[in-house]
Amino acid sequence: MYSNDPKTPRRVLCYFSDPKVQSQVGYIQFPQRFHGINKNDIYSCEFKRLFVINATGMNGLQGPNYVGTGCFFNRRAFFGGPSTFVSPELPELSPFNFVDKPIQSSEVQNLAHQVAGCNFENRSQWGFKVGVRYGSLVEDFFTGYRLQSEGWKSIFCNPERAAFYGNAPISLVDVLNQNKRWVVGVLEVSFSKYCPLTFGSRFMGPLMGLAYAHCSFWPILSIPIAVYAFLPQLALLNGLTIFPKVSEPWFVLYLFLFLGAYGQDLLDFIVGGGTFQKWWNDQRMWLIRSLSCCLLGSIEYVMKCLGISAYGFDVTSKVIDEEQSKRYEQGIFEFGVHSPLFVPLIMAAITNFTAFIMMIMVILRGESDFEELLIQFLITTFAVVNCLPVYEAMIFRSNEKGIPKKTTLLSTFLAFALFVIAFV
Known part of the structure; x- marks a missing residue:
């Protein structure tokens, strides 16, 4: 991220200097904005819902959550709640300490080296009661959450001119890897003693607790979306009806x-400054994330809890080459490498396309009551339309940053195995 408006610090000082709120404000959060995003934001990297829509709503309560950058903190907030103070191990680190020596002085330099050392926080309160809070891969979300639980309020500042700009990944695998890290991180918070539904509601009130729960439990949406991506289609292939007829009131x-x-969802997105095409890509990426990084990230978290495997911190690649940038500007999905993240997504694409073709054949032959299967057919059609970039990458671009043949063959085999199991 880099500064885009020199007036930003002045805006922040206006809030921190206001005697009506200065004793309660822990941080001022600006929305993340990105340069270089293509016209229709095919990977939904603006995260308008996370950075603008949800933040605006939370601003009417206790304030938005901290999103990792574009934020100014009151140093006092890192040392306990507004009415409590946790003294740091080194008095020089206190927010009330006045430094009267130049930064080049040996005393300041020695202290900086000591604080920056890898072992500084060992056997200290840093990371638990002082400073940025440890315990989650999404330390930004967890830190803001803990600060607000201690009684601090935050303010959302969204000026017309972006305060900061940053880079966003422009390949699908980088987007999904970044989101998988977020999935594991928020689940670490959700299923800990700091669960927003209990701990958050207790210290911030039920509305803020639900707002944070909405952010931390979003990976579990992968379960119902996976059900809708496979169950109606498999039932359709078996000629089974699981939804009401058109003539029934339940329809x-x-x-x-x-x-x-x-x-x-569309109304919120348009009011938030989006376009219809960006909204379509946003909801498509919501489905793609749910069937890939949310699903596999949740499995990875469960395996870690069971002691079967461990996970590390993967830095999101934002390196751009000319050809990749050109494809991104053209709105072409960039797969390019074999990744387990693509397997459930391609399986769903194959399953829905097979069910769609079979349903067309059933309609043309008049072999079944179309009224009974209409909802399943509409769900399948909706999924096929959303999966058009996947089909294009599988069929026409397997060797040009599309889906590798290895990934396609593995996904096809698993989809066929799923068909066999469903028909047994």
Whole structure:
């Protein structure tokens, strides 16, 4: 990230100098914005919902969560709540300490080397009661959450001119790897003693607790989305009906829930400054993330809890080459490498396409009551339309940064095995 507006510190000082709120404000959060994102944001890297829409709503309560950058902190917030103070091990680190020596002085330099050392926080309160909080791969989310639980408030500042700009990944595998790290991190918070539904609601109130729970439990959406990606389609292939007929009253409920949910989501996105095409890509990436990084990240977290495996911190690659940048500007999905993250997604694409073709054949032959299978057919069609970039990468670009043949063959084999199991 880099500064884009020299007036930003002045805005921050206006908040921190306001006598009405200065004793309660822990940090001022600006939304993350990115340069170089293509016209329709095919990977939904703006994260408009996370950085703008949700933050605006939380600003009406106790303030937005900390999102890792574009933030100014009150140093006092790192040393306990507004009414409590945790003294650091070194008095020189206290927020009330006045430094009257130049930064080049030996005393300041020696202290800086000591604090920057790898062992400084050992046997200290740093990371638990003082400073940035440890215990999660998403230390930004966890730190802001803990600060607000201690009683600090935050302020969302979203000026028309971006305060900061940064880079975003422009290949799908980098986007999904970054999100998988977030998935593991928020699950570490969700299933700890700091669970927002209990700990958060207790110290911040039920509304803020639910707001943080909405952020921390979002990976579990992979379960219902995986069910909708496979179950109706497999039932369709078996000629089974699992939804109401068009003539039944329950059909209206299903239609209302689908149109209502997507309609509200579209309205929020447009009001937040988005476009219809960006919204379409955003909801498509929501489905893609749910079937890839959310699903595998949740499995990885469970395996870590069971002691079967461990996970590390993968730095998101944002290195750009000319050809990759050109494809990104053209709105072409960049797969390029074999990754387990793509396997569930391709399996879902194959399953839905097979069910779609079979349903077309059933309709043309008049072999079944179309009214009975309409909802399943609509779900399958919706999934096929969302998977168009996947089909294009599988068929036409297997050797040009599309989906590698190895990944396609593995996914096809697993999808076929799923068909066999479903038909048994």
